[in-house]
Amino acid sequence: MSIPTLQGLQTALSGLLANQEAIDTTGQNITNANTEGYSRQTAILQANDPLRIAALSPVTGEGAQLGTGVSVQTITRIHDTYLDAEYRNQNTALGAANTDVEELQQAQGAFDEPSSSGLSAQLSAFWSSWSELADSPTSEAAKVSVVSVATQLADTLHQLGSQLQAIEGQAVAQYASLTGPAGTVASDAEQIAQLNQQIKLSLLAHQQPNNLEDRRDLLIDKLSSLAAVSVTTEADGTDTISFGNAAKPLVENATVNWPQALTSAAGGQLGALLSLSSPAGALAQYQDGLNEFAATLAASVNALHTATPFFKGATAATLEVAVTPAEVQTSSEKAAGGNNVALAIAALRGGAADQRYAALVEQVGSGVQNAQASQANSQAVVNTLSGERQSVSGVSLDEEMTNLITFQRGYEASARALNAMNEMLETLINHTGV
Amino acid sequence: MSERITTNMIIGSTLADINAAQTTMTRSQEELASGKSILEPSDNPYGASQAITLQSSIDGLTAYEHGAQDGVSWLNTSSSALSSIASQAQRVRELVLQGASGINSPNDMEDIAEEVEQLTEGVKQDADTQYAGQYVFSGTLTGTVPYKPGAEDAYQGNAGTISRALGPGSSVNVAVNLASVLGSGEAAADGKLLDTLRTIAKNLREGTPAAVETLRTTDLHALDTNLNALTGLQAEAGAVTDQLQLALSRISSLQDAATTQLANVQDANIAQVSIEFSNQHAAFEAALRAGASIVQESLLEFLH
Numbered sequence: 185m186s187i188p189t190l191q192g193l194q195t196a197l198s199g200l201l202a203n204q205e206a207i208d209t210t211g212q213n214i215t216n217a218n219t220e221g222y223s224r225q226t227a228i229l230q231a232n233d234p235l236r237i238a239a240l241s242p243v244t245g246e247g248a249q250l251g252t253g254v255s256v257q258t259i260t261r262i263h264d265t266y267l268d269a270e271y272r273n274q275n276t277a278l279g280a281a282n283t284d285v286e287e288l289q290q291a292q293g294a295f296d297e298p299s300s301s302g303l304s305a306q307l308s309a310f311w312s313s314w315s316e317l318a319d320s321p322t323s324e325a326a327k328v329s330v331v332s333v334a335t336q337l338a339d340t341l342h343q344l345g346s347q348l349q350a351i352e353g354q355a356v357a358q359y360a361s362l363t364g365p366a367g368t369v370a371s372d373a374e375q376i377a378q379l380n381q382q383i384k385l386s387l388l389a390h391q392q393p394n395n396l397e398d399r400r401d402l403l404i405d406k407l408s409s410l411a412a413v414s415v416t417t418e419a420d421g422t423d424t425i426s427f428g429n430a431a432k433p434l435v436e437n438a439t440v441n442w443p444q445a446l447t448s449a450a451g452g453q454l455g456a457l458l459s460l461s462s463p464a465g466a467l468a469q470y471q472d473g474l475n476e477f478a479a480t481l482a483a484s485v486n487a488l489h490t491a492t493p494f495f496k497g498a499t500a501a502t503l504e505v506a507v508t509p510a511e512v513q514t515s516s517e518k519a520a521g522g523n524n525v526a527l528a529i530a531a532l533r534g535g536a537a538d539q540r541y542a543a544l545v546e547q548v549g550s551g552v553q554n555a556q557a558s559q560a561n562s563q564a565v566v567n568t569l570s571g572e573r574q575s576v577s578g579v580s581l582d583e584e585m586t587n588l589i590t591f592q593r594g595y596e597a598s599a600r601a602l603n604a605m606n607e608m609l610e611t612l613i614n615h616t617g618v
Numbered sequence: 619m620s621e622r623i624t625t626n627m628i629i630g631s632t633l634a635d636i637n638a639a640q641t642t643m644t645r646s647q648e649e650l651a652s653g654k655s656i657l658e659p660s661d662n663p664y665g666a667s668q669a670i671t672l673q674s675s676i677d678g679l680t681a682y683e684h685g686a687q688d689g690v691s692w693l694n695t696s697s698s699a700l701s702s703i704a705s706q707a708q709r710v711r712e713l714v715l716q717g718a719s720g721i722n723s724p725n726d727m728e729d730i731a732e733e734v735e736q737l738t739e740g741v742k743q744d745a746d747t748q749y750a751g752q753y754v755f756s757g758t759l760t761g762t763v764p765y766k767p768g769a770e771d772a773y774q775g776n777a778g779t780i781s782r783a784l785g786p787g788s789s790v791n792v793a794v795n796l797a798s799v800l801g802s803g804e805a806a807a808d809g810k811l812l813d814t815l816r817t818i819a820k821n822l823r824e825g826t827p828a829a830v831e832t833l834r835t836t837d838l839h840a841l842d843t844n845l846n847a848l849t850g851l852q853a854e855a856g857a858v859t860d861q862l863q864l865a866l867s868r869i870s871s872l873q874d875a876a877t878t879q880l881a882n883v884q885d886a887n888i889a890q891v892s893i894e895f896s897n898q899h900a901a902f903e904a905a906l907r908a909g910a911s912i913v914q915e916s917l918l919e920f921l922h
Contacts, residue, residue: 217625292658297666298884304670308677315681318783319688322752322760519778521752521760527783533678534786538671546667549659556660567634571627578624582917589921 187250189612191235192605198253199598202229205256206591213579214588221402223261223577225394230257261394264576268401269415271569272408276452278566279409281559283456284466287355288552291470294347297545303344304541306337307481311533318526321514328509334494338503341478345500348471355461359454362410363443369410369427369454372403373440379403380422381438387421407434412451428454466551473544474500481537488528489513625916632909639902646895649886656884665883672880679873682783686862686869689782689792693859696754696794699747700852703796703811706737706744707848710815711841713737717822718834724825731822738815742767745796755796764797771803771812784865792862794855799847811844 206227216222234249296302313333317326362368379400386393400423407413411428418424418437427434428450432441448459459465475498482495482503491513496506515522649655659666716722717730742765745755752760758778765771777798779791801810804817818837821829 289660292660295659297659298656298669298673304674308674311674312677312681315678315685315783318781319685320750320752323750515758517758517778519758519760519776520762521756521780522758522778523780527781527789530681530783531786533674533681534671538674542667542670545659545670546663549661549663549666552658552660553663567630571631574624574627574630575622578622578626580622580624582625583622585917585921 187235187237189609191250191252192608193602195251195253196598196602196605198232198255199601200595202227202254202256203591203595203598205259207588207595209259210584210587210591214581214584217579217581217584221398221405222579223263223394223398223401224579225259225261227259228257229254258392259394260392261397262577263397263401264573265417267569267573267576268404271566271573272405272413272415274562274565274569275405275408276412278559278562279411279452280456281555281562282409283453284460284555285552285559287351287456287460288466288548288555290351290354291348291467292548292552294344294351295545295548303337303340304538304545306333306340307538307541308533309333310337311530314526314530317512317514318523318530321523321526322520324509327512327514330512331505331507331509334505338495338505341474341500341503345471345474348467348474352461352465352467352471355457355467359457359461362454362457363446365443369407369434370440370442372407373425373427373434373442376400376403376407376423376425376435377438377440380435383421384437393421408452410452411446411454428452470544470548471500473540473547477537477540477544478503480540484532484535484537485529488525488532490516490525629913632905632913635905636902636909639898639905643895643898643902646891646898649891650888650895653886653888654884655886655891669880669884672876672883676873676876676880678786679869679876682785683866683869683873685782686784686866689790689862690859690866692749692754692780692782692792693794693855693862695747695749696792696796697852697855697859699744699754700794700796700848700855702744703741703800704845704848704852706740707811707815707841707845710734710737710818711838711845713822714818714833714838714841717818718830718838720827720830722825727822727825731819734815734819734822738812738819739767741800741811741815742771745800755794757793757795757797765800765812771801771816772805773797773800773802782862784862785869788865790858790861790865792858794851796851799844799851809840809843811841811848814840814844 206229209225209227213224232252232255234251236247237250238247297304299305310330310333313326313330317323317330320326364370379396383393383396383400386396404413404415404423404425407425407427413434414426416424416426420437422437423435424433424437425435427444428446430441430444430446430450432444434440434442434444446454446458448455448462448465450458460467462468478500479498482493482498485495486493489507492511493506494512495503497503514526515524648657656662656665656669713730713734717727722730745765746763746767747754753762753764753775754760756762756764756775758780759775760780762774764773764775766774775797777795778793780793781789782792783789799810800812801808803812804820807813814837818833818841821833821837
């Protein structure tokens, strides 16, 4: 039994081809080093099935196996699905925290505290105007000042109330836009369904759809900031995606089930938006607090201003000054110079209304502070997980350069082997027996 | 297997470090620019509510201060009117002694009676003293003249009190009850100063030995009683003024305390923040430098 004469050429050729394919993969990695969601790929090389040579050994007379070169088994992407799931969990928490911070900070901004223009300053000015009136109860100017300061206070209260309402309205609108027919959820889900279909077909054709899978993973990452996602990969390579606490999977094979109802327990940005704008949500609580403040203020002033109610309305939106300067009451008797009512109202400073408002400011501040703390925590965890994912799947240019040299040298060496083989055949054909 | 460090990880962490350094630096810069450590309630929720409460109590103290100062001015005006009344009443007393000496001609007695009547008018004018457009001796009817000029001596005001707040739950009455000394004249026959003065003038003009005797005894005695009451009223006004002055100095020290407390709660410690800012700036520069050199390093630099 002998070795086929041209086998060596074939072996060297397989080396050329395999190294070339590996170089191509390296090139793909290098060019996609900055592509979002790209997972590095590696060409898996495998030695070809050997040639069985029977009874060749002159010593033992036994057969041997002669290698026939190398081929690329598959090109795989380097990926850790456990890290993906962890990352998405934390990304959901981060999406919720980001939304909380954004919305609550807007509410905090509306309060504009502590400052010389916020409601607390107006309230303080209101009490001071009563003190001034108590000093000169017959002064028309002091009465006009009481009414105008009170009107300003009521205006500021209206503005603050309507700003809080507007922020709540924005949260509702944002939820509607994200979940609407042209929203992010619908379009991402649609793309995932299409990718599912393409991936299934590729796998049926025994092709590894690395890039399609990367794109699908990236879309799922993005969805995970909107609400909690969990992914089940089916036997045919398609992903079934459950979203938030929706009853049916968002994507199943090539089918999209959307729109579906979510609740505030959905997590992520959508859950946070639902929770913020719910009747028991933070924004509603702030408005309730403001209404309580308005009611307390009106009740405590009106209880002393007995001639005619000073304020009408008992909510942030409806509180109005009900008197003209001439109707401002300074005294419980009819005497012009009496000031017992003005003094009593001025002494309300620091009372129930002030305390209610200060508590509300503290509540708003704590809300933002807590949201910021959980945002910072989630961000830190997401950064760590993102780093770990990068560590596994990211492209290292140094590594790729090293690989490039390795495969380039491999290619050159294979060419060299081919050359040697060629020279051998030259000797055999042209210089043997001549 | 050791952890792979990829190019994008280096870039990502460098960027995150630079951003973090910049965020803390911006925060310090804001604190330095505003001088406040609480820019938003979320910086310190309890501190923010405390700052609001403290600011309101400082405003309240300012209002008490204005009230007390106003009360002092009101009482100063009242006191100088009382002094003027007292000196005129004293002059009447001299005239009574002169008229009771029994050596005056009827003409002299008429002159003395006329001077007493002028002094009576002067006393009423002093009683009509105004402070900032308000009659200080009308009780709470500060828009009403307490004593009309002329023969009518009835008191037009009331006995109401006018308070000035000195603090939460504490106030003083600044309305001096002059009517309790002046009374409502002869018609009321209340034995108060105006009644006494009118009686004196009448007895002077009468000039009979019996009238002169009345002047020397009953009228002089009544006048002394009225003068004593007036002195008592002056002392009372003085005591209230002292109380207000005392309150003013107390309010001022409370203001200092509250202002200091507010500063402790919401003001930035400029020295500390400045030093922190320098540190943060140095860290920021270091992060930039490190980033600039580490991001450049790559195997590519060394391959040919």
